[in-house]
Amino acid sequence: xxxxxxxxxxxxxxxxxxxxxxxxxxxxxxxxxxxxxxxxxxxxxxxxxxxxxxxxxxxxxxxxxxxxxxxxxxxxxxxxxxxxxxxxxxxxxxxxxxxxxxxxxxxxxxxxxxxxxxxxxxxxxxxxxxxxxxxxxxxxxxxxxxxxxxxxxxxxxxxxxxxxxxxxxxxxxxxxxxxxxxxxxxxxxxxxxxxxxxxxxxxxxxxxxxxxxxxxxxxxxxxxxxxxxxxxxxxxxxxxxxxxxxxxxxxxxxxxxxxxxxxxxxxxxxxxxxxxxxxxxxxxxxxxxxxxxxxxxxxxxxxxxxxxxxxxxxxxxxxxxxxxxxxxxxxxxxxxxxxxxxxxxxxxxxxxxxxxxxxxxxxxxxxxxxxxxxxxxxxxxxxxxxxxxxxxxxxxxxxxxxxxxxxxxxxxxxxxxxxxxxxxxxxxxxxxxxxxxxxxxxxxxxxxxxxxxxxxxxxxxxxxxxxxxxxxxxxxxxxxxxxxxxxxxxxxxxxxxxxxxxxxxxxxxxxxxxxxxxxxxxxxxxxxxxxxxxxxxxxxxxxxxxxxxxxxxxxxxxxxxxxxxxxxxxxxxxxxxxxxxxxxxxxxxxxxxxxxxxxxxxxxxxxxxxxxxxxxxxxxxxxxxxxxxxxxxxxxxxxxxxxxxxxxxxxxxxxxxxxxxxxxxxxxxxxxxxxxxxxxxxxxxxxxxxxxxxxxxxxxxxxxxxxxxxxxxxxxxxxxxxxxxxxxxxxxxxxxxxxxxxxxxxxxxxxxxxxxxxxxx
Amino acid sequence: xxxxxxxxxxxxxxxxxxxxxxxxxxxxxxxxxxxxxxxxxxxxxxxxxxxxxxxxxxxxxxxxxxxxxxxxxxxxxxxxxxxxxxxxxxxxxxxxxxxxxxxxxxxxxxxxxxxxxxxxxxxxxxxxxxxxxxxxxxxxxxxxxxxxxxxxxxxxxxxxxxxxxxxxxxxxxxxxxxxxxxxx
Numbered sequence: 001x002x003x004x005x006x007x008x009x010x011x012x013x014x015x016x017x018x019x020x021x022x023x024x025x026x027x028x029x030x031x032x033x034x035x036x037x038x039x040x041x042x043x044x045x046x047x048x049x050x051x052x053x054x055x056x057x058x059x060x061x062x063x064x065x066x067x068x069x070x071x072x073x074x075x076x077x078x079x080x081x082x083x084x085x086x087x088x089x090x091x092x093x094x095x096x097x098x099x100x101x102x103x104x105x106x107x108x109x110x111x112x113x114x115x116x117x118x119x120x121x122x123x124x125x126x127x128x129x130x131x132x133x134x135x136x137x138x139x140x141x142x143x144x145x146x147x148x149x150x151x152x153x154x155x156x157x158x159x160x161x162x163x164x165x166x167x168x169x170x171x172x173x174x175x176x177x178x179x180x181x182x183x184x185x186x187x188x189x190x191x192x193x194x195x196x197x198x199x200x201x202x203x204x205x206x207x208x209x210x211x212x213x214x215x216x217x218x219x220x221x222x223x224x225x226x227x228x229x230x231x232x233x234x235x236x237x238x239x240x241x242x243x244x245x246x247x248x249x250x251x252x253x254x255x256x257x258x259x260x261x262x263x264x265x266x267x268x269x270x271x272x273x274x275x276x277x278x279x280x281x282x283x284x285x286x287x288x289x290x291x292x293x294x295x296x297x298x299x300x301x302x303x304x305x306x307x308x309x310x311x312x313x314x315x316x317x318x319x320x321x322x323x324x325x326x327x328x329x330x331x332x333x334x335x336x337x338x339x340x341x342x343x344x345x346x347x348x349x350x351x352x353x354x355x356x357x358x359x360x361x362x363x364x365x366x367x368x369x370x371x372x373x374x375x376x377x378x379x380x381x382x383x384x385x386x387x388x389x390x391x392x393x394x395x396x397x398x399x400x401x402x403x404x405x406x407x408x409x410x411x412x413x414x415x416x417x418x419x420x421x422x423x424x425x426x427x428x429x430x431x432x433x434x435x436x437x438x439x440x441x442x443x444x445x446x447x448x449x450x451x452x453x454x455x456x457x458x459x460x461x462x463x464x465x466x467x468x469x470x471x472x473x474x475x476x477x478x479x480x481x482x483x484x485x486x487x488x489x490x491x492x493x494x495x496x497x498x499x500x501x502x503x504x505x506x507x508x509x510x511x512x513x514x515x516x517x518x519x520x521x522x523x524x525x526x527x528x529x530x531x532x533x534x535x536x537x538x539x540x541x542x543x544x545x546x547x548x549x550x551x552x553x554x555x556x557x558x559x560x561x562x563x564x565x566x567x568x569x570x571x572x573x574x575x576x577x578x579x580x581x582x583x584x585x586x587x588x589x590x591x592x593x594x595x596x597x598x599x600x601x602x603x604x605x606x607x608x609x610x611x612x613x614x615x616x617x618x619x620x621x622x623x624x625x626x627x628x629x630x631x632x633x634x635x636x637x638x639x640x641x642x643x644x645x646x647x648x649x650x651x652x653x654x655x656x657x658x659x660x661x662x663x664x665x666x667x668x669x670x671x672x673x674x675x676x677x678x679x680x681x682x683x684x685x686x687x688x689x690x691x692x693x694x695x696x697x698x699x700x701x702x703x704x705x706x707x708x709x710x711x712x713x714x715x716x717x718x719x720x721x722x723x724x725x726x727x728x729x730x731x732x733x734x735x736x737x738x739x740x741x742x743x744x745x746x747x748x749x750x751x752x753x754x755x756x757x758x759x760x761x
Numbered sequence: 762x763x764x765x766x767x768x769x770x771x772x773x774x775x776x777x778x779x780x781x782x783x784x785x786x787x788x789x790x791x792x793x794x795x796x797x798x799x800x801x802x803x804x805x806x807x808x809x810x811x812x813x814x815x816x817x818x819x820x821x822x823x824x825x826x827x828x829x830x831x832x833x834x835x836x837x838x839x840x841x842x843x844x845x846x847x848x849x850x851x852x853x854x855x856x857x858x859x860x861x862x863x864x865x866x867x868x869x870x871x872x873x874x875x876x877x878x879x880x881x882x883x884x885x886x887x888x889x890x891x892x893x894x895x896x897x898x899x900x901x902x903x904x905x906x907x908x909x910x911x912x913x914x915x916x917x918x919x920x921x922x923x924x925x926x927x928x929x930x931x932x933x934x935x936x937x938x939x940x941x942x943x944x945x
Contacts, residue, residue, distance in 0.1 A: 015854050022862030023850040025797020025837035029863060032796040188897055189801040189809050190863040239799070239863030240897050272802050476861025476898055649857035653899055657860065660900030683802040683895065690892035691901040 008556065009488040010711055013649050014495045017480040018237075027237040030193040030209040031269050038195065039068055039107040041258045041268035042114035044121050045278060046096035046103050049348040049676030050130035050143065053095060053123060056104060060120040066113035069262035070121070072104045076257060077225040083215070083248065083448070085154065087146060088314040088351070090223050090253035095128070097145055097313035098349050099677050100277030102250045107258040107266045130348035132676050134310040135287065137345045145313060145346040154311045155319045155344040157326050159605050161398035167302035167337030171293025174302075175373055178290070181362040181725070182670040182743040183310070184283040184661075185276060186355055187688055190239020192279045193269035196255035200263075204231045204256050209238045209245055211475045212513030215448070216247040217505045223253045224260075228505075231256075235503040241475035242661070243354030244280025246515055248316030251279070276671065276681030281353025283665075284321045284344075285310040286362035292370050298378055298385040300335040305366070307342040309359075312351035318344055320447050321352075325359030327605060329367050331397040331613055332408070332440040333389035338398045348676050354515060356661060360441060360722040365743065368437035368726035372733065382436050382730070383416045386617065390438065400599070402608045405714070407702035408438060411617040411639035418637035418698045419619040431626060432634070433735025436619040437723035442610035443706075443715030444518030446598040452518070452611065453595030454526035455509040458487060458534045460588035462580055464558060464573025466491055466534070468500040471508030472523045477717060478650030479519045483527045485646055486710050490531035491538075492555025493572055509591065517715030520646060521612055522596055524710035529592030537588050541579040542570055597708065612706045612714040616640040618659075618723055620695075622731040629751030631667060631732060633695035640719055641702040644712035655699050655720045662724025664689050670744050766830045768793060771839025781827050785819075786810050788826035789836060797837040797866045801895070808894030811867035811874075812836050818874035837866035840873070849873055849908070852916045858907030860898035868894050872908045882912060 021027035058070040073091045080086035092103045104121050108114035129143040136142060137152040145152055168174055195207040204224065210216045210233065217233045224231070238245060251268055258266040270279045286309045293302035309322045326340040371389075375382040390408040397403075415436065416422070424434060446452035457469040468487055474480045484498040491498070501508065511523070535555060542560040543550040552563050560575060562568040576588050596611030621634040638655055645651045668687050672679045680686050705712035725743055733739045738753035768775045770793055777792040789812070790796050801809030803822050810821040813835040840847035849869050852858065859865040868891070875882060875890045882890070887908050896904060910916050 013857075016857070018862075019854040019859075020846070020850075022859055022865050023837075023846065023853045023869060024841050025795070025866045027862050028796070029799070031800065032790075186897070188861070188863070189807055189895060190799070190861070237863075238861060240861040242897070272804075476863075478860065649903070653857055653860050653903060656900035656902045657898045658900075661897070682804060683806040684804060688895050688897065689900075690895060691905060692888045692892040694901050697900070697902060 007489055007711070009485045009495050010644065010646050011648060014481060014485060016478060017484055017500060018474065029190055029239050030195060030207055030236040033195045033207045033236060033267070035195060035197060035265040038265040038267055039109060039262055040111045040114050041105055041107045041255055041266040042111065042118055043102050043254055043268065044104040044118045046092065046099060046101040048096060048125055048127055049099050050128040050145065051096050052126040052128060053092060053103070054126055055124040057122040058104065060122070061106060061117040064113065064117045064120060066109040067106060067117045068264060069107040069258050070104065070117065071257050071261055075261055079222065079225060081219050081222045082315055083317055084319040085315040090250050090257060100350060101313070102254055102278065105254045105258055107262045130676060132347050132349060132673065134308050134345040134347055137347050138343060145348060149346060152346040153343055154315050154346055155322060157323060157340060157342040157605065159327065160339045162337035164302055164304060164337050164339045168293045171301040172296040173294045173374060173377055174291060175370065175377065176291045177370060177373065178741060179288045179366040179369065180742040181286050181365055183285045183352065184355060184665050184669050185671065185686065186242040186244030186280040187686065188240025188242060188244055188280065191270040191272060191275040192245060192249060192251045194252040194255045195265055195267045196252065196259040197265040198256070198259040198263065202230060205234065206231065206252050206256060207234050207236050208252050209236050210247045211238065211241040211245045211473065212247055212515060213471055213473055213503050213505050214510050215513055216252060219247055220252060220256060224256055233505045235473045238475045241514060242356045243358070243515065245475070246354050248281050248351065248353045249279055272683065273681045276678050276686070278350060281316050281351050283355040284318050284352040284359060286325060288362060288366040290366050290370050292374065294374050294378065296378065298375070298380045298388050300333055300389050302337045303335060304339045305341070309342060309344045310349070310352055311344045311346050312349045313346060314351040316351050316353040318352050321354065321359040323605065325363040327399045328360055329363045329440065330399060331401040331403065332391055332438050334391055334395055336398050349673065356658065356718045357721045358516065358718065360718070361665060361725065364437065364439060364723045365725045368723050369729055372435065372730040383412060383421060386412050386436065386438050391615065400606045400608050401610070401613065403613050404708060405612065405643060405704055405706040406615055407641035407704040408615040408617065410702045411615060411641050412438065414639035414700050414702065415617040415619050415637050418639070418700065419621060419635060421619065424621065431735055432621065432623050433731045433733065434619060434621050435727045435730025435734055436617065437727040437730065439616045439618065439719055439723040441517055441614050441715060441719040441722060443521035443612040443614060444596050445516040445609050446596065446600050448512060450600050451595060452522060452598050453593060454511055454523040455591060455593045456523065456527045456530045457509065457589065457591040458530045460534060460576045462573065462577050464493070464497060464571060464576055466493060466498045468498065468527060469508050470500060470523065470527065471503045471505060471511035472513060472519055473503035475514045477654060478647055479514070482520055482647040482650060483523065486524050486527050487531045489711065490528050491535055493558045497558060517614065517717040517719065520716065521709050521714045522594060524713055525594035526592050528710040529594055530590055531592070533590035533592055534588060537590060538572060538575050542575045545570055545575065545578055611708055614642050614715050614719050616719050618727050620727045620731045622728065622735055624732055624735045624750060626736060626754055629747035629754065631728070631745065631750060633663065633728070635696045635698070638697070638699040638720060639702060640699070640716060641704045642716035643704050643706035643709050643714040645701050646711070646713050651701065651716055652699070654716050656697065658720030659697060659724060660689055660694065662721045665743060666725035666728040667744055766827065768826065768829060768834060769832065770795065770834045771836060779826055783826045784822060785812070785824040785826045785829055786821035789821060795836055795838050799863050799866055801864065808871060809864050809867040811870045811894065813870060813874050816877065818871055837870060840869065848911050848916045852907040852910045855916065856907040856910055857903045864894060864896045868896065868904055876911065884909060
């Protein structure tokens with residue numbers, strides 16, 4: 001379904017709201033915050049993957065000149081925090097469970113002094129046996145990481161829908177396979193950091209580069225043992241998030257504890273090495289076993305998936321991520337008989353967590369390869385098979401996800417055309433291959449309390465300019481710009497007449513923040529509702545001033561007109577001033593709320609997790625060098641169904657960035673761990689794609705309209721990332737007949753597989 | 762032992778008193794007070810701290826401040842003149858050459874260093890040169906488009922219609938490779 005609307009501001013490539021600040025170097029990131037008397041904080045981290053702390057002696061460090069505070073768990077309330085399981089402490093209590101864990105910290109007048117002080121802290125360690133592999137950690141003889149967690153299992157999911165045994169019996173083709181993804185680090189060019197201040201009246205103020213302010217505040221309050229309003233979190237400019245800055249780490253906690261003890265502001269900026277050791281929580285690594293049943297005509301009949309997910313030493317969002325990997329993809333294709341099993345297992349490694357895709361990339365790496373394998377076995381064209389199974393408007397997934405708008409088939413058609421599938425398959429070239437895959441994602445997810453909403457306040461200035469107060473925050477994706485466009489469209493004012501606040505927990509209403517591709521849809525609806533309420537006030541006053549009925553008024557381009565008699569008009573500024581500057585005057589201000597029509601999953605994990613679902617299809621053409629195993633991506637095509645496109649540059653940027661991260665995930669990223677220690681925690685060894693590495697990319701947005709979205713919009717940010725690795729693998733198989741089932745798909749793996757194929761093994 | 766010296770940044774002389782091992786990055790950010798130059802990797806790989814010293818592009822995280830005494834240092838803060846953005850800055854805004862913005866000062870300084878030496882680079886030369894500046898948000902497409910808009914004198918024309926733009930991006934990338942070069 002599509003609905004053409006005549007928009008004044010939406011769909012325009014306006015200049016980004018904070019653009020001039022960012023191109024002139026004046027945008028203030030957390031490292032750019034300098035407060036009077038500010039100290040530098042540094043953290044002492046566990047050198048061991050699993051060890052009991054017999055004793056910590058900080059006396060030598062405290063005596064060093066320039067040291068203003070040294071803290072350990074003794075300076076904390078020793079209360080665990082964590083979004084699902086409160087198993088993490090700001091500073092180790094009793095034992096450390098991974099290399100890099102925060103054990104003690106120092107605040108000093110400069111970095112050199114703080115680092116010298118760290119070396120003067122003496123810790124008496126008792127090393128404990130450790131376990132690094134999730135499957136091994138589930139074995140009965142594995143060392144226990146949290147004594148109360150039997151077999152180190154943090155979470156078990158076993159969901160059965162329909163009659164899975166009968167469905168496999170009824171299948172004409174049953175295939176089985178196993179896949180393994182790779183831990184991927186967000187590698188935002190800016191590391192996590194914070195500046196914490198503690199005032200004499202007992203209030204903490206924390207400047208943070210977080211994506212989720214109010215969540216950060218909630219966790220800080222828990223860890224510090226104070227009420228939420230005793231903590232003020234102010235978002236600085238954020239130098240890239242991708243899930244990594246959603247506050248499941250301890251950086252800000254430690255800064256706040258140091259600030260309280262030192263009674264001076266404390267800044268802690270993670271070094272790049274710290275970011276890899278204990279900063280942003282890397283993608284949850286998953287081993288996936290799958291069995292799928294198909295009918296001869298290509299229809300999916302049954303799906304059984306078993307996941308072993310690596311939680312790392314503490315549980316941040318990994319429980320929710322595991323749930324997504326187990327269930328979400330069943331919203332992409334139509335079938336009813338499913339079993340999904342998943343085990344989330346503690347290991348002595350950095351806790352894993354939210355990263356663009358939130359479990360879906362691991363699932364799609366598996367499912368989209370299974371689809372390709374099945375198409376191959378059935379002798380079907382993968383595009384035909386995708387079209388046959390594709391979800392559509394009105395589809396309800398086996399787990400209760402209710403699809404309203406869905407242009408998946410349109411995306412499949414567009415992608416097939418963009419990549420030139422038929423033409424290229426008809427004229428094959430040696431060592432060249434094509435692969436495709438589909439993807440689904442949410443527009444917000446109901447899993448933190450029974451709420452997936454947002455709120456915003458809009459106040460009108462007496463010059464007619466609107467100001468949005470929102471606590472969602474900007475992480476770099478262009479959210480602020482999209483919100484200003486939505487408000488401008490609804491208010492009928494120019495884009496340049498709308499501004500938006502920095503996010504600050506003291507000044508805005510509760511907002512969940514940047515995750516789950518939720519902002520355009522969820523926050524966009526809240527901003528639109530606030531704008532509608534403001535417009536009503538404006539029209540009420542304008543009607544008095546123009547002596548007409550409010551229902552006869554229409555707003556456009558900063559003016560309010562009488563419909564049909566457009567010479568009778570008044571500027572928004574005059575209306576605001578008219579309402580304010582009179583006896584009994586009042587400001588023009590209103591709030592708007594929105595809570596998505598989703599439901600919390602029940603005990604059996606049934607429930608519509610999101611208000612809207614976004615879909616897409618992608619394809620790649622690759623060339624494989626049989627002598628080196630080198631994979632060259634010749635062309636990449638993407639079609640995305642994100643409903644109405646509000647801010648085209650921003651939307652395109654989400655697609656392009658997703659593909660870049662997806663290609664990195666597929667081909668080059670990953671960290672080698674030895675005994676729980678990352679051996680390449682830096683950007684010269686952990687390689688990110690650079691400009692010359694990027695392939696030719698073609699992309700289109702589907703003609704689409706989501707009836708529950710603001711002006712028809714829905715989410716987009718993660719959608720593109722999810723299927724990339726599977727598509728590259730499918731294309732490699734098409735090119736040279738070898739299938740790589742573990743990420744990243746290195747030259748070495750391809751070469752080895754080619755060798756094995758040649759040897760007929 | 763701290764030493765007094767003069768750093769010439771964006772045409773202005775700054776008196777600073779710094780240790781001989783003070784990095785240019787720290788001196789600019791903390792002693793001169795210009796925080797537009799960013800720290801990303803701290804080992805000269807990501808390019809976020811790129812500045813121009815006597816016409817050469819350097820990583821401020823690997824350069825000693827003392828070694829820049831008597832030299833002309835250019836940072837992102839020096840590009841806009843009297844509130845008028847430099848064409849590269851305008852291009853990055855118009856063509857969306859940034860998202861989070863943390864790598865942007867380095868990207869723009871790198872592009873400036875290239876264009877100062879060669880105002881008419883080919884697309885491949887731009888890609889090769891700009892590959893020393895990492896970005897995690899954009900996938901580089903719009904950064905390349907922004908730089909090429911300056912090279913081709915297309916800044917301030919705004920964005921063309923979508924089909925033309927897509928074709929252009931494709932042509933920028935058609936000759937290229939994606940390098941699979943993992944560390945394990």
